[in-house]
Amino acid sequence: MHRFVTGATGYIGSAVLDAIIKGGHRVTAIARDPEKAEKLLAKGATPVIAELGLPKMYLPLLMSADAVVHTAFESSPRGVQVDRLALETMLTAQRDAMAADGKARAFIYTSGVWVLGRTTKAAEEDFPLDPPPHVAWRPEHEDLVLAAAASGLRPVVIRPGVVYGGGRGIVSDLIKDALNGIVRVVGPGKNHWPCVYDHDLGDLYVRILEAPLAVGIFHANDEEDERVSDIVEAIAGQVPQRPDIRYMPIAEARKKLGTYADALALDQKVRSPKARALGWSPSQTGVANSVARLVEEYRNAQREKNE
Numbered sequence: 001m002h003r004f005v006t007g008a009t010g011y012i013g014s015a016v017l018d019a020i021i022k023g024g025h026r027v028t029a030i031a032r033d034p035e036k037a038e039k040l041l042a043k044g045a046t047p048v049i050a051e052l053g054l055p056k057m058y059l060p061l062l063m064s065a066d067a068v069v070h071t072a073f074e075s076s077p078r079g080v081q082v083d084r085l086a087l088e089t090m091l092t093a094q095r096d097a098m099a100a101d102g103k104a105r106a107f108i109y110t111s112g113v114w115v116l117g118r119t120t121k122a123a124e125e126d127f128p129l130d131p132p133p134h135v136a137w138r139p140e141h142e143d144l145v146l147a148a149a150a151s152g153l154r155p156v157v158i159r160p161g162v163v164y165g166g167g168r169g170i171v172s173d174l175i176k177d178a179l180n181g182i183v184r185v186v187g188p189g190k191n192h193w194p195c196v197y198d199h200d201l202g203d204l205y206v207r208i209l210e211a212p213l214a215v216g217i218f219h220a221n222d223e224e225d226e227r228v229s230d231i232v233e234a235i236a237g238q239v240p241q242r243p244d245i246r247y248m249p250i251a252e253a254r255k256k257l258g259t260y261a262d263a264l265a266l267d268q269k270v271r272s273p274k275a276r277a278l279g280w281s282p283s284q285t286g287v288a289n290s291v292a293r294l295v296e297e298y299r300n301a302q303r304e305k306n307e
């Protein structure tokens, strides 16, 4: 099976790439710079230098792929516009390819649980959306992907929780801050974050790729309903010297972080029944339960970066 992967040099994408390659699939993955392309090659993918905002660079690669896994996202003011262009390019190419050779194709889009907004009960995939401003654009992109079912494509939207593991992401930033002696939390920290371990998330992408009937929205979280203050306390207890923990009033956090502050302050409980129905069972159950391992993984990632 031939998979086309975007964002394979990123946090989620690299975990997904590792899992897809481990699953024995052939992968073409785009990268923006030659050094990162070399790393993709070393992992066993076929790298191609391409930029999401320039469709001509990757359009020809899409015809031969039986699945597209889109994990890339450009964090810049034009990020949403680039994502829209990339989605339209890839979905149209897949529709054309199916019309040409009649073979089934799948498209996996990486969204996130923040689109749900504050949850009033444990939210399954059919929970009504109420996205905070930071991701207000995202439901339209999910809809664009899901609408491709009408042309015979198998569209999937994965909504990961806050990803933990390795050396990147929000939880790793908390570990880094704790090691540096001061952790800032947005709001009083009583809110719950739905979280997912990066390797478990990679495993879910592969399960979905390999299940021909898996379609539509999939939540991806370990269902531990952890409070942010408990996550931070667990990390603080795992570093050599207890850090200062500062709970920032939301108004102050907004001044520093803009709309991102409200996303971090969301109180969410999420369930992932569709993933579990595929036999997915997260190996790590919560940040607090895995904190020793996570600090170790963070240190190893820093060591590798500095080598």
Ligand SMILES: NC(=O)c1ccc[n+]([C@@H]2O[C@H](COP(=O)([O-])OP(=O)(O)OC[C@H]3O[C@@H](n4cnc5c(N)ncnc54)[C@H](OP(=O)(O)O)[C@@H]3O)[C@@H](O)[C@H]2O)c1
Pocket (backbone or CB within 6 Å): 006, 007, 008, 009, 010, 011, 012, 013, 030, 031, 032, 033, 036, 050, 051, 052, 053, 071, 072, 073, 074, 075, 082, 110, 111, 112, 113, 159, 160, 161, 162, 163, 164, 168, 169, 170
């Ligand atoms: N991390 C989380 O906890 C989390 C949770 C839920 C949802 N999500 C969503 O998942 C997606 C990926 O998140 P992430 O944390 O993996 O982000 P990330 O670590 O920043 O990775 C982004 C990836 O996209 C690539 N990219 C960015 N702009 C590009 C462009 N113009 N052309 C080609 N490639 C481009 C990056 O390449 P370079 O290596 O060249 O920069 C990188 O591979 C985002 O939509 C995010 O909102 C993330």
